[in-house]
Amino acid sequence: MSNILAVVEQRDGAIRGVGREVVSAAAEAAAALGGEAHALILGGTTPGDAGSLGEYGAAAVKTACHDSLSQYAPERYARAVTQVVTEGGYGAVFFAATAQGKDLAPRVAALLDAPLAGDVTAVAVEDGALVFTRPVYAGKAFAKVTSEGGVALASLRPNVFAPQSLGGAGSVQEVSVEASDVATSTVVEFQAAGGDLDVAEASIIVSGGRGMKGPENWHLLEAVRDAIGNDVAALGASRAVVDAGWRSHGEQVGQTGKTVSPKLYMAMAISGAIQHLAGMRTSQTIVAVNKDPDAPIFGVADYGVVGDVFEVLPRLAEEIRKLKAGS
Amino acid sequence: MNITVCLKRTPDTETRIQVAGDGVSIDSAGVKKYIVSPYDEMAVEAALRTREALGSGEVTVLSFGDDAVVEQLRAGLAMGADAGILLRGEVTMDGLATAKVLAAELEGRDDALVLLGVKAADDDQQQVGPMVATLLGRPCVTAVSSFQLEGDKAVCLREVEGGMEKVEVPLPAILTITKGTFDPRFASLKGIMAAKRKPLEQKEAQGAESKLTVRGMALPPARPEGRIVGEGADAVPELVRLLREEAKVL
Numbered sequence: 140m141s142n143i144l145a146v147v148e149q150r151d152g153a154i155r156g157v158g159r160e161v162v163s164a165a166a167e168a169a170a171a172l173g174g175e176a177h178a179l180i181l182g183g184t185t186p187g188d189a190g191s192l193g194e195y196g197a198a199a200v201k202t203a204c205h206d207s208l209s210q211y212a213p214e215r216y217a218r219a220v221t222q223v224v225t226e227g228g229y230g231a232v233f234f235a236a237t238a239q240g241k242d243l244a245p246r247v248a249a250l251l252d253a254p255l256a257g258d259v260t261a262v263a264v265e266d267g268a269l270v271f272t273r274p275v276y277a278g279k280a281f282a283k284v285t286s287e288g289g290v291a292l293a294s295l296r297p298n299v300f301a302p303q304s305l306g307g308a309g310s311v312q313e314v315s316v317e318a319s320d321v322a323t324s325t326v327v328e329f330q331a332a333g334g335d336l337d338v339a340e341a342s343i344i345v346s347g348g349r350g351m352k353g354p355e356n357w358h359l360l361e362a363v364r365d366a367i368g369n370d371v372a373a374l375g376a377s378r379a380v381v382d383a384g385w386r387s388h389g390e391q392v393g394q395t396g397k398t399v400s401p402k403l404y405m406a407m408a409i410s411g412a413i414q415h416l417a418g419m420r421t422s423q424t425i426v427a428v429n430k431d432p433d434a435p436i437f438g439v440a441d442y443g444v445v446g447d448v449f450e451v452l453p454r455l456a457e458e459i460r461k462l463k464a465g466s
Numbered sequence: 467m468n469i470t471v472c473l474k475r476t477p478d479t480e481t482r483i484q485v486a487g488d489g490v491s492i493d494s495a496g497v498k499k500y501i502v503s504p505y506d507e508m509a510v511e512a513a514l515r516t517r518e519a520l521g522s523g524e525v526t527v528l529s530f531g532d533d534a535v536v537e538q539l540r541a542g543l544a545m546g547a548d549a550g551i552l553l554r555g556e557v558t559m560d561g562l563a564t565a566k567v568l569a570a571e572l573e574g575r576d577d578a579l580v581l582l583g584v585k586a587a588d589d590d591q592q593q594v595g596p597m598v599a600t601l602l603g604r605p606c607v608t609a610v611s612s613f614q615l616e617g618d619k620a621v622c623l624r625e626v627e628g629g630m631e632k633v634e635v636p637l638p639a640i641l642t643i644t645k646g647t648f649d650p651r652f653a654s655l656k657g658i659m660a661a662k663r664k665p666l667e668q669k670e671a672q673g674a675e676s677k678l679t680v681r682g683m684a685l686p687p688a689r690p691e692g693r694i695v696g697e698g699a700d701a702v703p704e705l706v707r708l709l710r711e712e713a714k715v716l
Contacts, residue, residue, distance in 0.1 A: 213596070213605075213606070213608075214600075214605060214606075217600065237627060238609065238624075238625070238626040238627050239626075241592050241593075241608070241609075242596060242608045242609070244593070245561065245565075245592075245593035245594075245595075245596040245597045245600070246596045246597070246599070246600045246606075248561075248562055248593065248597060249562060249565065249596070249597040249600035249601050250600060252562070253562070253677070254560045254561070254562050254563075254676075254677045254678035255561065255562065255591070255593055255678075256591075256678065257561075257590065257591040257592050257593055258590060258591075258592070270681060273590075274590060275492075275559075275588060275589055275590055275683075276477075276481075276483045276492075276587070276588060276590070277479075277587070277590060278686060279481075279482075279483040279685070279686075280483045280485065280492065280683055280684065280685055280686070281683070281684055281685075281686060282490075282559065282680050282682070282683050283680070283681045283682040283683075283684075284559065284678050284679060284680050284681065285678070285679050285681055286677060286678060286679075287677045287678070287679055288677065289677065321603075321605075322603075322604070322605045322636055323605050323635075324605050324606070324607045324622075324633045324634065324635035324639075325633065325634050325635075326631045326632070326633050327621075327632050327633065327634055328631070328632035329626075329629060329630075329631055329632075330623075330629050330630045330631075330632065331628060331629040332628055332629040332630070336627075336628065337627035337628055339627075340627060343715070367716070381645065387646075388611065388625065388644060388645040388646055389625050389629075391645070394479045394587060395479065395504050395505070395587065395645060396645075398590070402715045403709065403713070403715040403716070413479075413480060413482065414479050414480070420686055420689065421686060423713075423715065424709070424713040424715045425689070425692070426705065426709070432694070437692065437694070438692075439689050439692070440692045441689070441690070441692045441693075441713065442692060442693065442695050442705055442708055442709070442713075443692060443693065443694045443695060444694070444695055444696060444697070444698070444701045444702070444705055445694060445696075445697045445698075446697050446698035446699065446701065447698065450698055450699040451698065451699050451701075451702060453699075454699040454702040455702050455705070455706070458702050458703055458705075458706040459706060459716065462706055462710060462716065
């Protein structure tokens with residue numbers, strides 16, 4: 140079996156956390172196949188912590204850095220990744236299913252003429268082949284898929300694969316890629332939203348539904364998020380809330396939104412429509428607060444509180460603050 | 467300026483999914499209603515608004531699938547598209563196989579824009595748009611929530627982690643549309659009547675061989691029975707204790 144390449148993103152001169160998850164998953168799968176995991180970082184310059192990926196199982200960390208790659212340009216990035224995969228003879232390539240990964244991986248798949256399993260939540264090795272488990276119908280069902288021949292490509296859902304520090308050291312190797320002058324899109328501006336952390340990457344999600352009564356009440360959810368810490372927690376929203384224009388689509392959880400698997404999902408005043416449940420039911424722990432004791436959300440919740448979110452949320456923020464102050 | 471929108475027939479998002487007897491697919495008997503995949507419907511809306519703003523050009527809806535897909539193409543025509551094309555063949559979870567079929571048709575057309583939904587509501591692969599673009603050698607912007615045409619380029623707002631990117635792309639280009647500004651219109655009765663007379667071409671799809679095998683399909687494991695911690699704000703201290711000590715998530 141040949142080796143697995145983990146494509147790792149960088150942001151602001153450092154490796155994005157999800158990259159460690161992808162490298163760990165690649166290392167585990169490669170070990171089962173009798174091969175090695177390598178990491179690939181693209182960009183304008185090599186991030187200072189590139190070598191740290193060795194700890195997570197990357198036997199080699201390859202960096203392809205070039206002025207033409209200083210900003211994410213999908214068509215150029217796809218060609219660079221494809222070149223490294225082809226020259227390195229890799230048997231599989233793992234991406235993170237982030238905005239960038241979901242944009243990049245399909246292009247690499249088309250260039251390599253190999254199928255792609257998107258948003259994978261489990262990787263197994265059966266009979267010497269990689270088997271990917273991935274949600275369909277926003278998580279109402281899960282499919283197990285294999286690639287027939289060629290390179291096996293997968294994008295891995297953030298927050299599902301635990302980064303495993305193995306204490307090894309990977310050598311950082313610069314690889315050169317050809318600059319391509321392909322027609323590409325150009326990012327001219329970034330407009331930041333409220334929180335830094337995306338709902339799909341957060342390990343804790345505080346989500347609001349129509350029972351929040353209006354966007355002016357979102358400060359109550361923000362207070363809970365901030366009490367937990369906005370480096371781990373993000374806000375989510377139900378479809379009703381997004382359709383009403385209270386919150387942006389980037390926060391929507393469920394079918395026609397994001398399918399998420401955080402450590403803790405808090406559903407506040409969300410009744411639990413089937414589309415919403417599909418998108419969050421694989422969360423490790425689910426908390427629901429709702430006035431209606433018969434709300435379907437209680438059917439998937441580990442812990443439920445029957446009550447008014449306008450009374451529960453301020454108390455919740457307070458109790459979490461106390462807990463954090465005491466620990 | 468012509469625009470082609472690729473759309474997919476999928477089960478309604480309200481559908482309760484059951485696994486079929488073969489263990490590798492969905493039981494279609496449990497699907498009461500099929501729809502135009504929601505993001506594809508937004509892509510149709512985006513194309514119609516663009517045509518209306520320009521005051522010229524044609525919008526074509528293109529799909530790959532079996533004869534039943536005619537229903538979804540007619541729905542696109544009823545919204546206001548000018549013509550439909552059905553490429554007949556078996557759709558699989560291998561988005562690259564679908565992309566090859568669509569690209570083979572799109573190659574011979576003169577579209578300034580090809581629009582698709584960011585992903586389909588059934589397979590959720592989120593890949594066909596950028597694959598089609600790569601096969602055709604055209605630039606592609608994914609997860610576009612709104613866009614404007616400015617001369618020979620499109621200026622798009624793209625949904626990414628923590629905000630929006632403003633992205634410029636030269637035409638001809640391929641955009642995948644996400645939720646944002648393109649709330650689909652309802653077809654009028656007049657539109658539905660007119661759709662019956664609009665051209666809808668049908669032909670066999672070329673080169674749809676799947677290289678992604680589905681080995682199994684299963685429903686998510688049932689969640690363990692939960693419990694009601696209590697009522698109102700008084701239940702919060704116990705809830706927080708359970709989250710810390712029992713669930714170990716805080």
